[in-house]
Structures are given as structure tokens and as C-alpha cells.
Amino acid sequence: MPTLSQLLLYPIKSCAGIAVQKATLLESGLAAHGVHDREWMLVTEAGQFLTQREFPRMALIRPRPEDGTLRVCAPGMADLLLPLSWQEDAPTRQVQIWDDVVGAADCGEPAAGWFTEALGTRERVRLVRFHRDVVRPTSVKWTGGVPSHTRFADGYPLLLIGQSSLDDLNLRLRAAGRAALPMDRFRPNLVVAGLEAFEEDYTASLSTGAAEIRPVKPCARCPIPAVDQASGVPGPDPLDILQTYRANPKLDGAVCLGMNCIVSAGAGSRLRVGQELAAELAF
Structure with missing residues (x-):
């Protein structure tokens, strides 16, 4: 099972992740320890979002919730502490993520200076937080018209990968003659054991209790899986191997691994590592 x-x-977004044993499943993605998935994001002064595509060193920036703050660490720098409580006086900044422009709370000059130094860029960057009064809808093209929303994730609130799919790639x-890759190269939210390789591609839903997660769109891969998440250094890109068998005609030949998902029922449910899931296949 x-x-x-x-x-x-x-x-x-695009900084180091945190592995948790339990999380709350929300329509907009996972939440745990007082933080939400992709709740903060780095942007240029003009509001354009930044990722490891431009700054592989973002992998070395490690946020951790701790005692009502988000502690952010980076090599050679003093830790930055960000309040988890909502700052009512934070100015709103319009930011762009792909085709969406949304209002976000600017986290201030000290945070901007810290992240600019951490990335080693002469152009100043800013940290913004997803505004609690904003809803960012996802495209319904792949959901069969079912509405959903997310924060600063690329397109959908959850990314699911089957462990067997990575095992097959490795x-x-x-x-x-190349080294195997760890799962963190592909930055999923949910990893599921017990599926056949790439069976998530054909899974209509995964459910436990009241919660139902629906895979809706294959995840087209960018160059980020080439970045070693432990060193922040790009290496051999696995896309050349994936290209030989994972080009998806539904996405104009894009190389895909993993499935973007929405929460179709049971928002507010608790998930835990080791939980059994009922899988309904799409055929």
C-alpha cells in the first residue's frame, strides 16, 4: 500500500527545505511549526522573483522555525531572525511570479541587506512575505475546472514524487557512469513509497481519512536538479538522461518528473510520515 x-x-521559495514528521494539509499547501510552504520569497527591487536558476547559492540559505521566529542561516553570516507573527505595519510591494502579480509584505531593510550579502550580488534583493489577505488562484486548465490556490509555489500547492520514480532515474x-541523486534535488512536498515507478502520473487521487490529494499536472523540470543542495554548486544535469524517456507530449515535449497536485478534499487534515494512502488510478 x-x-x-x-x-x-x-x-x-528556492531556499533550503525542512523535513517534518507531521504537517497540516491546507488548500494552499503544507504548513508546520507556524510556517507555510513558500510563504516567503526573494525578489529584485523591481519585484521579479528569484530562484536557484539565477542564484544556486540559495540552496545554502536554511530557514528554521524556532520560538516564534524564522531563524535563517547562511555560511559565514550571523543568523537572521524573522518574526512569525504578522507585521501589520509592513509595507506592501507588488511582486511578480511567472505571469502573476500579487501584493506581498516587504520584510524591511535589514532582511534585504542580509539576503543581498548572502547571495553575493551587487544588485540589492528584497525578502517578501505572502500577504495573508491575498489569494493566488492556480490555473484550472489542468484541474478539470476545480478551483485551487497557492502561495509562492511555481504553479500548484503541492509537488508529489514517488520514491520508485527517483530510484528508476538513479x-x-x-x-x-554517473552518481545517484538524492530526492532533495527535485524539491517535492510529498514523497510516496509503494507506488510503481511513475505511477503517480496515472493516479487520480491519494487519500487518507478526509484528505484527498489530486495529481493534476506533470511537473516540467528546470535546471535546478543540477544544483547540489548541500553545496549550492551546479553539477551534471540529469535532464539529459530524463530526456531519453521522460519527454511529455502533453507539455510540448518538456521533461517531467513528479506531479503537481491540488487538495480536493479535507483541507485542515493532518498528514504524518508513515501514513498509509489509498490510491485511485485514473484508468
Whole structure:
């Protein structure tokens, strides 16, 4: 039977994630220890979002919730402490993530200076927090018209990968004389053991109790899986191997691994590592 083997959140988009044993399943994604997935994001002064595509060193920025704050660490720097309580006086800044422009709370000059130094860029960057009064709808093109919403995730509130899918890729990488990759290269929220390789592609829903998670869109992969999440250094890109068998005609040949998901029932339910899931296949 499929089992939830990992739960992961990324408090600051494209920075290091945190693995948790339990999380709350919300329509907008996972929440745990007072933080939400992709609740914060780095942007340029003009409001354009930043990721490891431009700054691989973002992998070395490690946020951790601690005693009512988000403690953020980076090599060679004093820790930054951000309040988890909502700051009513924070100015609103319009920021762009892909085609969406939303209002976000600016986290101030000290945070901007800290992240600018952490990334080693001469152009100042800013930290913003997803505004609690904003709803960012997801596209209904892939959901069959079912509405959903997310914070600063690329497109959908959850990313699911089956452990067997990564195992299959690693077999191919080793056969090509290359090193196997850890799951963190692909930055999922949910890792499920007990599915066949790529069976998540054909899963209509995964459910436990009142909660139902619906895979809706294959995840087209960008160059980020080439970045070693422990060192922040790009290495060999697995996309060349994936290209040989994971090009998806539904996405104009984009290389896909994992499924973007929505929460179709049971928002507010608790998930835990080791939880059994009922899988309904789409055929």
C-alpha cells in the first residue's frame, strides 16, 4: 500500500527545505511549526522573483522555525531572525511570479541587506512575505475546472514524487557512469513509497481519512536538479538522461518528473510520515 515517506516544506521559495514528521494539509499547501510552504520569497527591487536558476547559492540559505521566529542561516553570516507573527505595519510591494502579480509584505531593510550579502550580488534583493489577505488562484486548465490556490509555489500547492520514480532515474544514472541523486534535488512536498515507478502520473487521487490529494499536472523540470543542495554548486544535469524517456507530449515535449497536485478534499487534515494512502488510478 502506498505510504507517505517524506513531508517537506520550503518556507522561503528556492531556499533550503525542512523535513517534518507531521504537517497540516491546507488548500494552499503544507504548513508546520507556524510556517507555510513558500510563504516567503526573494525578489529584485523591481519585484521579479528569484530562484536557484539565477542564484544556486540559495540552496545554502536554511530557514528554521524556532520560538516564534524564522531563524535563517547562511555560511559565514550571523543568523537572521524573522518574526512569525504578522507585521501589520509592513509595507506592501507588488511582486511578480511567472505571469502573476500579487501584493506581498516587504520584510524591511535589514532582511534585504542580509539576503543581498548572502547571495553575493551587487544588485540589492528584497525578502517578501505572502500577504495573508491575498489569494493566488492556480490555473484550472489542468484541474478539470476545480478551483485551487497557492502561495509562492511555481504553479500548484503541492509537488508529489514517488520514491520508485527517483530510484528508476538513479538506476539509469549509474548505468551511464554517473552518481545517484538524492530526492532533495527535485524539491517535492510529498514523497510516496509503494507506488510503481511513475505511477503517480496515472493516479487520480491519494487519500487518507478526509484528505484527498489530486495529481493534476506533470511537473516540467528546470535546471535546478543540477544544483547540489548541500553545496549550492551546479553539477551534471540529469535532464539529459530524463530526456531519453521522460519527454511529455502533453507539455510540448518538456521533461517531467513528479506531479503537481491540488487538495480536493479535507483541507485542515493532518498528514504524518508513515501514513498509509489509498490510491485511485485514473484508468
